[in-house]
């Protein structure tokens with residue numbers, strides 16, 4: 001099962017792997033033609049009703065595979081309004097090759113020609129809101145037509161993220177959906193075929209630019225709260241700065257008053273809140289919990305905390321009561337394994353910490369991905385296991401990030417990772433935030449290594465984060 005927005009991410013990952021959207025469109029169109037052939041007799045009349053996006057583009061491809069039938073392709077709009085190059089190229093090919101094509105420029109022209117089969121290619125996963133004209137009128141005409149209706153990807157009007165169908169959406173007899181089932185499709189009164197369109201498994205297994213686009217904030221978003229420090233001061237500062245560089249609006253650090261000034265000294269951009277103690281204690285944890293629940297529901301707990309017994313008890317107590325989203329890093333990971341909590345945790349162990357938590361002992365994390373997935377299922381939280389390749393799993397879905405470089409074994413890169421994940425956790429699905437966070441941290445290291453493989457610092461990565469998050473678009 002895959003949502004429409006994740007499908008777009010997988011498409012983008014496939015393109016980055018070298019399987020272009022145009023190749024996918026050709027496969028999609030061929031799959032649609034196969035379905036039409038299954039319900040039509042030679043010589044039947046097939047009417048394609050196409051929208052201006054790639055859903056329409058799929059049907060322009062299908063028309064080229066239906067020479068045994070009388071095919072008419074209607075475009076709802078003018079060719080100049082076709083929204084993507086690959087759809088426009090396929091429309092132009094139909095026109096140049098003298099296929100029967102018609103541009104319908106207003107809803108009065110939507111009177112459907114007689115048809116044995118209608119291909120509904122108006123709207124797919126690019127839909128937003130209820131059907132607008134002329135798609136609404138066309139949808140009614142298609143539903144009422146005395147023809148077998150074959151829908152491309154989803155019936156027009158169906159929302160592949162929410163899994164529901166517009167009241168005025170097309171009622172299809174058959175649906176050819178691509179790559180994977182969509183939530184809610186099975187509930188429709190239609191025969192659904194899932195067509196393999198040649199997307200490499202790697203496009204879902206390995207984190208790519210589509211995952212980064214899906215998880216990154218559009219504007220400034222969120223106020224993560226870093227609970228770290230005491231005795232160390234650099235780690236919480238790196239995590240909090242990384243959160244700002246990854247799109248957070250504000251970044252708070254709660255730290256012992258003995259070192260709060262030092263942490264503030266690293267950066268005027270941080271809001272450092274001292275607490276009256278030398279280390280995090282259970283008594284302090286209660287106050288921090290109240291603040292965390294008030295500010296925003298994402299915290300980072302762990303960077304630089306140290307391993308004093310009362311500190312670990314305080315971390316345990318905080319997490320047991322917390323109900324928001326938390327990145328748990330470094331020393332705080334010790335308390336996760338037998339923790340009862342309603343919080344959504346993203347645990348970010350390195351190989352050593354993973355073993356200490358009770359997870360698999362592995363030199364090559366990617367090779368141990370299944371065991372890491374089982375461990376994530378066992379503890380009931382997301383595990384982002386950090387290594388040469390990072391393994392990110394929620395116990396059901398597992399992704400691998402291959403970004404990064406050997407220079408990132410310098411201290412502090414785990415702290416920047418924790419901060420990036422916290423910023424993305426404000427709005428993205430937790431697994432998407434963890435996968436994209438791991439990937440972007442690695443991309444920042446790669447950007448530094450391009451200049452000089454050795455000797456860069458975790459703090460150097462901060463300035464590379466915006467380009468790693470927003471700069472890699474393939475368009």
Ligand SMILES: NC(=O)C1=CN([C@@H]2O[C@H](COP(=O)(O)OP(=O)(O)OC[C@H]3O[C@@H](n4cnc5c(N)ncnc54)[C@H](O)[C@@H]3O)[C@@H](O)[C@H]2O)[C@H](O)CC1
Nearest residue numbers: 024052053054055123124125126127128129130131132153
């Ligand atoms: N990997 C795959 O699944 C592939 C899918 N393909 C096909 O691409 C579409 C998604 O294409 P996209 O261009 O993103 O959007 P659509 O064609 O679905 O629709 C955009 C089109 O519709 C207009 N529009 C949006 N909302 C409405 C509305 N409520 N009422 C009326 N019109 C609306 C918008 O203005 C655009 O013009 C996917 O479904 C697959 O069919 C790829 O071809 C191959 C890989």
Ligand SMILES: [K+]
Nearest residue numbers: 123152154156
């Ligand atoms: K459709």
